[in-house]
Amino acid sequence: xxxxxxxxxxxxxxxxxxxxxxxxxxxxxxxxxxxxxxxxxxxxxxxxxxxxxxxxxxxxxxxxxxxxxxxxxxxxxxxxxxxxxxxxxxxxxxxxxxxxxxxxxxxxxxxxxxxxxxxxxxxxxxxxxxxxxxxxxxxxxxxxxxxxxxxxxxxxxxxxxxxxxxxxxxxxxxxxxxxxxxxxxxxxxxxxxxxxxxxxxxxxxxxxxxxxxxxxxxxxxxxxxxxxxxxxxxxxxxxxxxxxxxxxxxxxxxxxxxxxxxxxxxxxx
Amino acid sequence: xxxxxxxxxxxxxxxxxxxxxxxxxxxxxxxxxxxxxxxxxxxxxxxxxxxxxxxxxxxxxxxxxxxxxxxxxxxxxxxxxxxxxxxxxxxxxxxxxxxxxxxxxxxxxxxxxxxxxxxxxxxxxxxxxxxxxxxxxxxxxxxxxxxxxxxxxxxxxxxxxxxxxxxxxxxxxxxxxxxxxxxxxxxxxxxxxxxxxxxxxxxxxxxxxxxxxxxxxxxxxxxxxxxxxxxxxxxxxxxxxxxxxxxxxxxxxxxxxxxxxxxxxxxxxxxxxxxxxxxxxxxxxxxxxxxxxxxxxxxxxxxxxxxxxxxxxxxxxxxxxxxxxxxxxxxxxxxxxxxxxxxxxxxxxxxxxxxxxxxxxxxxxxxxxxxxxxxxxxxxxxxxxxxxxxxxxxxxxxxxxxxxxxxxxxxxxxxxxxxxxxxxxxxxxxxxxxxxxxxxxxxxxxxxxxxxxxxxxxxxxxxxxxxxxxxxxxxxxxxxxxxxxxxxxxxxxxxxxxxxxxxxxxxxxxxxxxxxxxxxxxxxxxxxxxxxxxxxxxxxxxxxxxxxxxxxxxxxxxxxxxxxxxxxxxxxxxxxxxxxxxxxxxxxxxxxxxxxxxxxxxxxxxxxx
Numbered sequence: 001x002x003x004x005x006x007x008x009x010x011x012x013x014x015x016x017x018x019x020x021x022x023x024x025x026x027x028x029x030x031x032x033x034x035x036x037x038x039x040x041x042x043x044x045x046x047x048x049x050x051x052x053x054x055x056x057x058x059x060x061x062x063x064x065x066x067x068x069x070x071x072x073x074x075x076x077x078x079x080x081x082x083x084x085x086x087x088x089x090x091x092x093x094x095x096x097x098x099x100x101x102x103x104x105x106x107x108x109x110x111x112x113x114x115x116x117x118x119x120x121x122x123x124x125x126x127x128x129x130x131x132x133x134x135x136x137x138x139x140x141x142x143x144x145x146x147x148x149x150x151x152x153x154x155x156x157x158x159x160x161x162x163x164x165x166x167x168x169x170x171x172x173x174x175x176x177x178x179x180x181x182x183x184x185x186x187x188x189x190x191x192x193x194x195x196x197x198x199x200x201x202x203x204x205x206x207x208x209x210x211x212x213x214x215x216x217x218x219x220x221x222x223x224x225x226x227x228x229x230x231x232x233x234x235x236x237x238x239x240x241x242x243x244x245x246x247x248x249x250x251x252x253x254x255x256x257x258x259x260x261x262x263x264x265x266x267x268x269x
Numbered sequence: 270x271x272x273x274x275x276x277x278x279x280x281x282x283x284x285x286x287x288x289x290x291x292x293x294x295x296x297x298x299x300x301x302x303x304x305x306x307x308x309x310x311x312x313x314x315x316x317x318x319x320x321x322x323x324x325x326x327x328x329x330x331x332x333x334x335x336x337x338x339x340x341x342x343x344x345x346x347x348x349x350x351x352x353x354x355x356x357x358x359x360x361x362x363x364x365x366x367x368x369x370x371x372x373x374x375x376x377x378x379x380x381x382x383x384x385x386x387x388x389x390x391x392x393x394x395x396x397x398x399x400x401x402x403x404x405x406x407x408x409x410x411x412x413x414x415x416x417x418x419x420x421x422x423x424x425x426x427x428x429x430x431x432x433x434x435x436x437x438x439x440x441x442x443x444x445x446x447x448x449x450x451x452x453x454x455x456x457x458x459x460x461x462x463x464x465x466x467x468x469x470x471x472x473x474x475x476x477x478x479x480x481x482x483x484x485x486x487x488x489x490x491x492x493x494x495x496x497x498x499x500x501x502x503x504x505x506x507x508x509x510x511x512x513x514x515x516x517x518x519x520x521x522x523x524x525x526x527x528x529x530x531x532x533x534x535x536x537x538x539x540x541x542x543x544x545x546x547x548x549x550x551x552x553x554x555x556x557x558x559x560x561x562x563x564x565x566x567x568x569x570x571x572x573x574x575x576x577x578x579x580x581x582x583x584x585x586x587x588x589x590x591x592x593x594x595x596x597x598x599x600x601x602x603x604x605x606x607x608x609x610x611x612x613x614x615x616x617x618x619x620x621x622x623x624x625x626x627x628x629x630x631x632x633x634x635x636x637x638x639x640x641x642x643x644x645x646x647x648x649x650x651x652x653x654x655x656x657x658x659x660x661x662x663x664x665x666x667x668x669x670x671x672x673x674x675x676x677x678x679x680x681x682x683x684x685x686x687x688x689x690x691x692x693x694x695x696x697x698x699x700x701x702x703x704x705x706x707x708x709x710x711x712x713x714x715x716x717x718x719x720x721x722x723x724x725x726x727x728x729x730x731x732x733x734x735x736x737x738x739x740x741x742x743x744x745x746x747x748x749x750x751x752x753x754x755x756x757x758x759x760x761x762x763x764x765x766x767x768x769x770x771x772x773x774x775x776x777x778x779x780x781x782x783x784x785x786x787x788x789x790x791x792x793x794x795x796x797x798x799x800x801x802x803x804x805x806x807x808x809x810x811x812x813x814x815x816x817x818x819x820x821x822x823x824x825x826x827x828x829x830x831x832x833x834x835x836x837x838x839x840x841x842x843x844x845x846x847x848x849x850x851x852x853x854x855x856x857x858x859x860x861x862x863x864x865x866x867x868x869x870x871x872x873x874x875x876x877x878x
Contacts, residue, residue, distance in 0.1 A: 169564065
């Protein structure tokens, strides 16, 4: 099983949704691991095998019941201030810039090791996959899909408004070779009665051929964000607290009619 | 008929000849920056021209010609023409019948209906409001008369306009950007003030209209009233201004409510407006948002979109040019602006900043920490902006422990004082405040002031019969009562005795009877009146005045208590917050002016050289 969660923007909810899905797999007895090809983050975690991974992958690993490992986030981009970004490869800061092809090889090798050793790899994209000025250089979204084709699910955040445009526009901008890999979309952070969305969802399904896999209710999420101003990832929240939080989110989503089994079917396809 | 006094004034004006803007006048500009003051008193009054004014019935049943909103006679070209005609015909007497005949000729030459432009956003917080403000300023700087407009605004931050209307704060700010002195009810004819998760109080043309939940609003209010309201107010503004710069709401591509959405494309259709689409690039995905928005709007409306603006670009705009060219190719719509992130402090439209920053939102970097209780129904949250601009850190708190270490507390306005008071108790914030009493200054504004009293009593009809009562925090010996009296909505000015002038505005339904010494004295035509409550020995202050911190006197007074636990020794001077806002608008407009392809923008507006 493998799947890639893509977001229509930063903060659309990819990390949380991937963590929920990791937790769902763990609950159903699937040996799963998270993966994010490259991660721009100021907050990272040292793994026992000498890697350095983003906080998001740490949460997802714990949700999956897996030991956090370097391969889960093989490339970490760390802002050093003044526009300088340091490239950390499997826990080791690189001396200067690393070529795109070399990074691609690192990512593909890390993914392959995870896929060979585990039953499921739950991947998370980075930012939006539809940045017209970056598509050909993008490693974590279109780049990963081209190197290792796998089914993908698009996550859109409705809280900011314009979610239909975001999902439709992202689908439209996907290169033709990659677009067929988009198997569905999820509307995240919805407040109120989902029936009001009915017509809009049907229209997007018609236009794109992608089914809507769920409307996630808005809830305050008590997980550390990758770049949040509340400074407390380590210590304040235990593994159990994270797991309980993900269980709560899964239950709330289920109450809104979300069936993670539909994502299982896509991940197996 | 006009009185003899006005006739004398008009005679003086005719004798004096063309004047232009009278910047030395104490009342300048009474209408707009750059106005022509040749005819302070209109020589055509009452013109009875329905395009310039309207008949009002006075309380005694008489009719009176009202042309409060007319700006025609303050346009330079009109004044020059009218005066040249007066001179050419040798008119010296205000009663000369030839005088009235000049007006139709002036109208034929200079009266044009304005053009409307709509600024759409791909999302909420796309930067529509600031784009409208910047375009208003750019056009104002080029000598045009410009009005902002937002048909429907959902916001808990309102202002009282000089005409007594309650409209959204942001339209007042945009009017200021347009150089207008008198924002009015037409600029935001529908204001939605959320009361609960799904219910809003609907304010129409500045007056309360009713309460609606989402479904009833779209099924009953919009089809029956909404379109007519939007149409008549747009028409009104187009008759008076060269340009009406309209702001959309949220995204125009919410296809599930497209046909009942009166804030976006329907308003553009009513106004026959061209549109710009603004996309915030900060969160990524901006190209997809732009392409998707354009793609989902039906073709007959899509043709109105004449330009795309990529807003809030961080880290240099060059990286986006390649993508922008591709976006133009895909949509057939030019990208007419790539606007860098503007590091400008202006009041923001909604509580977006709270949403993004989470519970620990702290605004400003100063060492003085002012805690603001973050009610679920907080209103007028820009009241504390002046303190932040002075260098205080504003900390919005929703947990009692966040009050620790603060230097002062503000209990702000609330759209639901009973509910928010209950919330303050259930979170433990009320208990923590009681513990802080006397050790740091506590200021309650409007709803916050009401909550500081002994009790709150709502005598209006309740669902369960009897009156609704709640015990307040008990900081003041005062009681607030809601009954059938009309709500208080007014701009006020007065002073903080011994310290300096204050001004502000009131919007409230409840009335407070207090046994405490007053905080302010307000000046009215009828005389002066006490306002608010204070207990200086305990550093407790309460007032109904939103905006009370805008002028330096009360700010300095509060800071003196923070620093020394006592009032200032004498008058306090400092900057008026309005000046800072004015600087912010100018800086914002400069960023936009540099980021816009101005020829294209002015070309779309038909305002090119």
